[in-house]
Amino acid sequence: MEPIIRVENISKTFQANNGQVEAVKNISFSIEKGDIFGIIGLSGAGKSTLVRCLNLLEKQSEGNIYIDGKNLMKLSSKELRKQRQDIGMIFQHFNLLMQRNVVDNICFPLEIAGVGRKQAKKRALELLETVGLTEKARAYPAQLSGGQKQRVAIARVLANNPKILLCDEATSALDPQTTKSILNLLKEINQKYGITIVVITHEMAVVREICSKVAVLDHGRLVEEGTVEALFGAPKTEEAKQLILNTYA
Amino acid sequence: MFDETIRNMLxxxxxxxxxxxxxSSLFGYVVGLPLGIILAITDKEGIKPNAVIYKILDFVVNLTRSIPFLILLIMVMPLTKAIVGQSYGSTATIVPLTIAAAPFIGRMVESSLKEVDKGVIEAAQSMGAGTFTIIYKVLLGEARTSLLVGVTIAVGTILGYSAMSGVVGGGGLGDIAVRYGYYRYETDIMFVTIIILVVLVQILQGIGMMLSKKLDRRRA
Incomplete structure (x- = not known):
């Protein structure tokens, strides 16, 4: 079966003031449908750049990315916008619209998709129930805690029924307790809706908690890839060992 | 205190x-708002970077803004005459006021829009939002408080400019202040015009600030 995400030899070079910076170096991997796939590495390893290539927020310098067998580079900008509705993304700093209340934030992707106002509102309230925040429907983001904001972001991302969910350090701004509840929510979403989830993190604990497979990134290279059990049981590379050690230090 | 003629004149x-x-503020925004939006999005950090368009508009804005208003007022008189039919009076003054206000407003709109969190823009892009949607729903929506503060500043500045046009017969309170205070040494009339101007600015400022505060949801 065709993997839902196939990354083929991608590299990304940035033009910096003092020459070129190669953030991602010749990376290839595949993610199967329904997996929770972790991409772990220290800050500056190229994780955020890599995940942004998966919905083409960053355009890779070389290589190809296939989503459901479709080459992203071959899409017109209109097709790409349509494709992005299938690839949701949540962020470390939640990125909610601060001037809109919770319901209207969740309606936002539906407005983009051209869903009518009434229907969007109905869907938003359903989603709020899914993430357990019904009582905050009329609140504004500034009135919510970090965990609540991330729940709103998750409800928002689910609005258009995505096939893939990209999480860019989604729990890094949260305390351990809240992290756990958000991870549980993600796990639930994965099981209930069969959404493939890609988790970018620098925290080994996050990977161990929810991921089935994991790729280790170091200085823009993919140094190790495999199941979470294999990585924790017998890390093959020095970088992976170091990451595991850091977690329990 | 004054006779009826003077009171009516005031x-x-x-x-x-x-x-x-x-x-003038309205026309200023008709030109300045799109100008500011284009400046904000074509900047290299914007959502549609375009160095050529940005540099040209940036240059034009700087050029217009570096001409002192009083000189601009005189400089554009032929244009004013062509548009309005005369170069004095309050309707005529709208032409130079708009020309002076538009680039100034454009700059303020640009800086307001650049304050919008890049992460929120990125989130909208990740949802498949196009440029127009991002401008309309993210940039203008999220920056609305800052834009309103900008309106308040713009209207205040234009009010000041309009008074300046009194020197060349621009009409309005500035005109009265110049004619009575400067040419006829009737300083009492001049003082009254100043008081009225101060009160006008205070009222406009108050309304603007109140609205922007009322519309701001960023605080808990």
Missing amino acids: IDGTWATLYMTLV
Whole structure:
């Protein structure tokens, strides 16, 4: 079966003031449908750049990315916008619209998709129930805690029924307790809706908690890839060992 | 304190000042708002970077803004005459006021829009939002408080400029202040015009700030 995400030899070079910076170096991997796939590495390893290539927020310098067998580079900008509705993304700093209340934030992707106002509102309230925040429907983001904001972001991302969910350090701004509840929510979403989830993190604990497979990134290279059990049981590379050690230090 | 002629003149002058200020602000935004949006999105950090367009508009804005208003007022008189039919009076003054206000407003709009969190823009892009949707729903929506503060500053500045146009017979309170205070040494009339101007600015400022505070949801 065709993997839902196939990354083929991608590299990304940035033009910096003092020459070129190669953030991602010749990376290839595949993610199967329904997996929770972790991409772990220290800050500056190229994780955020890599995940942004998966919905083409960053355009890779070389290589190809296939989503459901479709080459992203071959899409017109209109097709790409349509494709992005299938690839949701949540962020470390939640990125909610601060001037809109919770319901209207969740309606936002539906407005983009051209869903009518009434229907969007109905869907938003359903989603709020899914993430357990019904009582905050009329609140504004500034009135919510970090965990609540991330729940709103998750409800928002689910609005258009995505096939893939990209999480860019989604729990890094949260305390351990809240992290756990958000991870549980993600796990639930994965099981209930069969959404493939890609988790970018620098925290080994996050990977161990929810991921089935994991790729280790170091200085823009993919140094190790495999199941979470294999990585924790017998890390093959020095970088992976170091990451595991850091977690329990 | 004054006879009826003077009182009527002051009332008419106040209306003329308000008329010039508000119409010029409106026209200023008709040009300045799109200008500011284009500046914000074509900047290299913007959502549609375009160095050529940005540099050209940036240059034009700087050029216009570096001409002192009083000189601009005189410089554009032929244009004013061509558009309005005369180069004095409050309607005529709307032409130079708009020309001076548009680039200034454009700059303020640009800086307001650049304050919008890049992460929120990125989130909208990740949802498949196009440029127009991002401008309309993210940039303008999220920056609305800052834009309103900008409106308040712009209207205040244009009001000040409109008074300056009194030197060349621009109409309104500035005109009265120049004619009575400067040419006829009737300083009491000049003082009254100043008081009216101060009150007008205070009222406009108050309304603007109140609205922007009321519309701001960023605080808990």
